[in-house]
Amino acid sequence: MISLKGRSFLTLKDFTPEEILYLIDMAAHFKQMKKQHILHDRLKGRNVALIFEKTSTRTRSSFEVAAHDLGMGATYLDPKSSQIGKKESIEDTAKVLGRMFDGIEYRGYGQEIVESLAKHSGVPVWNGLTNEYHPTQILADMMTIREHMGELRGRTLAYMGDARYNMGNSLMIGCAKLGLNFHAVAPKKYFPEEELVSQCRKWAEESGAEILLTEDVKQGTGDADVVYTDVWVSMGEPDEVWEERIEELTPYRVTMDVMKNASSNAIFMHCLPAFHDLDTEIGREINAKFGLTCMEVTDEVFKSYQDAIFDEAENRMHTIKAVMAATLADDWDI
Ligand code: CP
Numbered sequence: 001m002i003s004l005k006g007r008s009f010l011t012l013k014d015f016t017p018e019e020i021l022y023l024i025d026m027a028a029h030f031k032q033m034k035k036q037h038i039l040h041d042r043l044k045g046r047n048v049a050l051i052f053e054k055t056s057t058r059t060r061s062s063f064e065v066a067a068h069d070l071g072m073g074a075t076y077l078d079p080k081s082s083q084i085g086k087k088e089s090i091e092d093t094a095k096v097l098g099r100m101f102d103g104i105e106y107r108g109y110g111q112e113i114v115e116s117l118a119k120h121s122g123v124p125v126w127n128g129l130t131n132e133y134h135p136t137q138i139l140a141d142m143m144t145i146r147e148h149m150g151e152l153r154g155r156t157l158a159y160m161g162d163a164r165y166n167m168g169n170s171l172m173i174g175c176a177k178l179g180l181n182f183h184a185v186a187p188k189k190y191f192p193e194e195e196l197v198s199q200c201r202k203w204a205e206e207s208g209a210e211i212l213l214t215e216d217v218k219q220g221t222g223d224a225d226v227v228y229t230d231v232w233v234s235m236g237e238p239d240e241v242w243e244e245r246i247e248e249l250t251p252y253r254v255t256m257d258v259m260k261n262a263s264s265n266a267i268f269m270h271c272l273p274a275f276h277d278l279d280t281e282i283g284r285e286i287n288a289k290f291g292l293t294c295m296e297v298t299d300e301v302f303k304s305y306q307d308a309i310f311d312e313a314e315n316r317m318h319t320i321k322a323v324m325a326a327t328l329a330d331d332w333d334i
């Protein structure tokens with residue numbers, strides 16, 4: 001019997017494959033209930049704090065909708081309207097919020113911040129994205145792959161682009177634990193850190209997966225079941241890095257040729273937001289400066305493969321709901 005009550009959800013490193021699959025199963029259960037309009041508000045009377053030091057559409061909406069569906073109140077705190085970091089330390093903030101809320105979500109910078117919140121608040125803390133990890137995203141990704149392809153074990157996921165940041169790191173951990181082969185397809189300097197790679201190789205050995213780091217797009221994406229990418233410049237990084245990223249990562253853009261090289265029923269995935277056209281402010285700025293009409297993925301790939309991408313976005317809500325329910329409720333029969 002798996003129980004995650006009272007646990008924080010800071011990185012998938014802390015969770016066994018069985019616990020990760022339990023959360024995905026629970027999310028599938030919630031998804032079904034939601035579609036059938038069956039209320040599941042067993043956490044009435046509880047309250048959660050949602051701290052966002054970086055912007056968000058999916059993660060914030062997911063936590064808010066999921067909290068409401070579970071019957072909980074949700075309070076949104078952004079850096080401008082709270083004292084966090086500027087006038088009050090993370091430790092003091094954690095101690096205050098822990099007295100008022102039953103759980104705390106944090107999106108922002110270093111992993112040490114969520115760790116400190118968890119240490120000092122005394123309530124479950126959920127990582128809504130740090131520089132290093134984005135664990136709730138991986139639950140949604142794995143749920144989506146399972147919906148589209150069935151069995152996860154033995155699949156191959158090729159991640160193209162900056163593989164040393166939150167998405168690359170977390171996908172590598174998730175794949176290694178759940179038995180999917182993980183290919184980081186990028187210039188060497190964008191490979192995940194050696195220490196994390198060797199940790200993941202140990203989990204991969206247990207799950208029967210393989211980890212490949214390669215600069216060769218053909219080799220890295222050949223026979224991939226999932227081709228995955230993310231923005232080339234992440235939130236919080238300085239604008240000055242754009243030029244270098246464009247130069248170094250353009251050969252790793254997901255194009256129709258890349259998709260043709262992958263397995264015949266491959267899906268394309270992206271955590272979003274994506275730069276695939278000129279319908280965004282940053283997209284237009286980059287176009288004016290560097291002449292690009294898309295960045296990490298072409299508009300053609302994005303549009304042709306959008307079913308999985310938007311299922312993935314929807315699944316953020318169901319999986320985040322599972323994380324909150326599993327860590328706050330006594331038991332939830334699924
Ligand atoms: N994928 C994701 O985390 O999206 P948001 O930045 O909109 O939350």
Ligand code: NVA
Nearest residue numbers: 167230234235271272
């Ligand atoms: N790597 C991206 C992920 C966004 C969901 C970022 O940190 O901005």
